[in-house]
Amino acid sequence: MPDLGACSYLYIIRCIAFAVPIYNKVNIPRRENDMNNEKNYKIEDYTREEVSVRDYFLRVAHPAPNVQDELKAFMQQQTDSLPVDEDSQDEAKTPDLYMEEEENHRIPLRGIGIALAIAASLALVLILHFGKQKSGLNVPEGAVVAYEADADQQTDGVTLQAGDADPVSISTSKTACAKVDASALAGDESGAQGTTVVRNVLTTPSNATAEVVLADGSVVSVNAGSRLVYPQKFTGATREVELQGEAYFKVKHDERYPFIVKANGISTKVLGTEFNVRSYSKNDTHVTLLQGSVLVSLLSSNASSAQPSMSKRLKPGEDASLQGGFLSVHAVDTEIYTAWKNGEFYFDNESLLDIAKEIGKWYNVSVIFRSPEKMHARLFFAAPRDGGIEELLELLNGLDKAKFSYKDGQVTIE
Numbered sequence: 001m002p003d004l005g006a007c008s009y010l011y012i013i014r015c016i017a018f019a020v021p022i023y024n025k026v027n028i029p030r031r032e033n034d035m036n037n038e039k040n041y042k043i044e045d046y047t048r049e050e051v052s053v054r055d056y057f058l059r060v061a062h063p064a065p066n067v068q069d070e071l072k073a074f075m076q077q078q079t080d081s082l083p084v085d086e087d088s089q090d091e092a093k094t095p096d097l098y099m100e101e102e103e104n105h106r107i108p109l110r111g112i113g114i115a116l117a118i119a120a121s122l123a124l125v126l127i128l129h130f131g132k133q134k135s136g137l138n139v140p141e142g143a144v145v146a147y148e149a150d151a152d153q154q155t156d157g158v159t160l161q162a163g164d165a166d167p168v169s170i171s172t173s174k175t176a177c178a179k180v181d182a183s184a185l186a187g188d189e190s191g192a193q194g195t196t197v198v199r200n201v202l203t204t205p206s207n208a209t210a211e212v213v214l215a216d217g218s219v220v221s222v223n224a225g226s227r228l229v230y231p232q233k234f235t236g237a238t239r240e241v242e243l244q245g246e247a248y249f250k251v252k253h254d255e256r257y258p259f260i261v262k263a264n265g266i267s268t269k270v271l272g273t274e275f276n277v278r279s280y281s282k283n284d285t286h287v288t289l290l291q292g293s294v295l296v297s298l299l300s301s302n303a304s305s306a307q308p309s310m311s312k313r314l315k316p317g318e319d320a321s322l323q324g325g326f327l328s329v330h331a332v333d334t335e336i337y338t339a340w341k342n343g344e345f346y347f348d349n350e351s352l353l354d355i356a357k358e359i360g361k362w363y364n365v366s367v368i369f370r371s372p373e374k375m376h377a378r379l380f381f382a383a384p385r386d387g388g389i390e391e392l393l394e395l396l397n398g399l400d401k402a403k404f405s406y407k408d409g410q411v412t413i414e
Contacts, residue, residue: 139368142370142372143368143369143370143372144368144369144372144375145366145367145368146353146356146357146360146367146368146369146375146413147356147357147359147360147361147365147366147367148360148366149360149364149365149366149409149410150206150364157169157170157171157178157205157208158170158171158178158202158203158204158205158208158209158210159202159203160180160200160201160202160203161200161201161203162198162200162232163198163199163200167201167203170210171208171210177209177210177211177221178204178208178209178210178211179210179211179213180202180210180211180212180213181212181213182200182212182213182214182215182230182232182233197231197232197233197235198231198232199229199230199231199232200229200230200231200232201227201228201229202222202227202228202229202230203226203227204222204223204224204225204226204227204245205224205225206224206225206361206362206364207224207361207362207363207364208224209221209222209223209224209340209343210222212228212230214230214234214239214241215231215232215233215234216234216239216252216254216257216259217252218239218249218250218251218252218259219249219250220241220247220248220249220250221247221248221341222245222246222247223245223246223247223248223278223340223341224245224340224361224362225245225246225280225361226243226244226245226246226247227243227244227245228241228242228243228245228247229241229242229243230242234257237257238257238258238259238260239254239257239258239259239260240259240260240261240262241260241261241262242261242262242263243261243262243263243277243279244263244264244279244280245278245279245280246276246277246278246279246280246340247261247276247277248274248275248276248277248338248341249261249270249273249274249275249276249277250274251270251271251272251273251274252272253271253272254271254272255271258270258271259271259272261277262299263277263279263285264279264281264282264285264322265282265285265298265299265322266279266285266287266296266297266298266299266320266322266327267296267297267298267299268287268294268295268296268297269294269295269296269297270292270293270294270295271292272292273289273290273291273292273293273294274289274290274291274292275287275288275289275290275291275292275294275314276288276290276334276337276338276341278337282322285321285322286319286320286321286337287314287319287320287321288318288319288320288332288334288337288338289314289315289316289317289318289319289334290316290317290334290338291316292316293313293314293315294313294314295311295312295313295314296311296312296313296314296320296327297310297311297312297327298310298311298322298325298326298327310326310327311327312327312329314329317331317332317334318330318331318332319331319332319334319337333348335348336348339382340385343384343385343386344382344383344384344385345358345359345362345381345382345383345384345385345392346381346382347379347380347381347382348380349378349379349380350378350379350381351375351376351377351378352374352375352376352377352378352379352401352402352413353369353375353376355379355381356369356375356411356413359389359392359411360411362385363389365389365406365409365410365411366409366410366411367410367411367413368410368411368412368413369413369414370412370413370414371402371413371414374401374402374413374414377401377402379399379401381395381396381399383395389406389411390406393405393406393411402414
């Protein structure tokens with residue numbers, strides 16, 4: 001062995017010391033400290049020769065596969081699995097002949113694969129192209145659509161349907177809250193036997209609210225994008241209404257007839273109090289109490305009766321939410337859940353993505369993030385809902401969290 005000198009031997013030892021942890025990574029369990037030290041290795045800290053030694057040891061631990069051997073083994077396996085037909089000449093074929101046939105058909109099969117890949121790519125491009133044309137969105141490369149305007153949005157404003165009659169528009173303004181008095185619209189409900197009760201259905205679009213005075217004098221404020229079903233007069237032992245969306249209830253006290261709100265799998269039972277119910281979806285279901293006391297329960301599978309074992313009684317300032325099939329109760333800032341009733345946007349440490357969705361829904365405009373990283377910014381923001389969108393975006397720009405612009409029915413955030 002030639003005399004390499006002390007420096008060369010030290011260099012070889014250093015290279016081996018660098019490569020050993022990689023070899024041990026496969027073969028020998030390491031101490032925790034060694035694992036932590038290896039995480040701090042940076043490739044730029046080593047010379048080209050050291051990297052070559054590292055690569056050599058990796059290749060020793062993981063030898064490169066022999067492609068031809070692997071292919072022959074695969075073809076032999078396929079040949080052995082073929083059914084034997086005594087009348088066929090194929091049984092005399094050897095694996096080598098199959099390999100030759102594979103070679104003859106390799107180019108055509110490769111051509112078919114390329115053709116299929118090109119066809120799939122063209123189909124995807126066409127879908128994206130015509131999808132964007134249909135939506136009318138101008139989406140720059142890399143941008144994210146937070147909300148897409150609904151071209152078929154309800155244009156009749158707030159509507160009221162009495163029984164089997166056709167819905168009637170009662171307001172087309174989003175700045176004024178539509179007023180409905182159930183007692184004034186009750187009409188003659190007596191019927192032949194005096195047992196028929198007309199059920200009203202009040203529907204609000206995504207940019208308008210309404211207020212309903214029920215037959216017992218209770219007042220219900222209905223938020224945008226909601227549906228309230230209630231009788232023109234209450235009969236029986238309870239006063240029941242159904243809700244999809246969001247509403248604020250001021251229930252007239254009556255110990256004889258409990259007031260019950262059914263919404264998205266939960267039941268809220270009260271005698272007389274003020275509370276807010278939000279139930280746009282099962283993932284967004286809340287009952288928030290402001291005054292008095294309420295009993296919140298999960299409905300049974302047939303959605304007709306409450307389950308006493310799955311009930312929570314709320315105190316003022318508490319919120320019950322539906323999470324994973326169970327009720328969770330927490331103390332909250334009630335203003336977050338009730339600001340809409342006073343005609344305000346109110347966001348407390350909310351993500352910019354959630355704020356963008358609310359703005360898009362209220363004004364029915366598309367919202368895109370040209371800078372997607374801005375979606376995760378969180379902020380406090382409050383503003384009146386009856387103002388124009390340009391005024392709202394000006395307030396948001398004043399927060400210096402992102403740049404908001406509006407053009408051709410589309411809000412861009414960057």
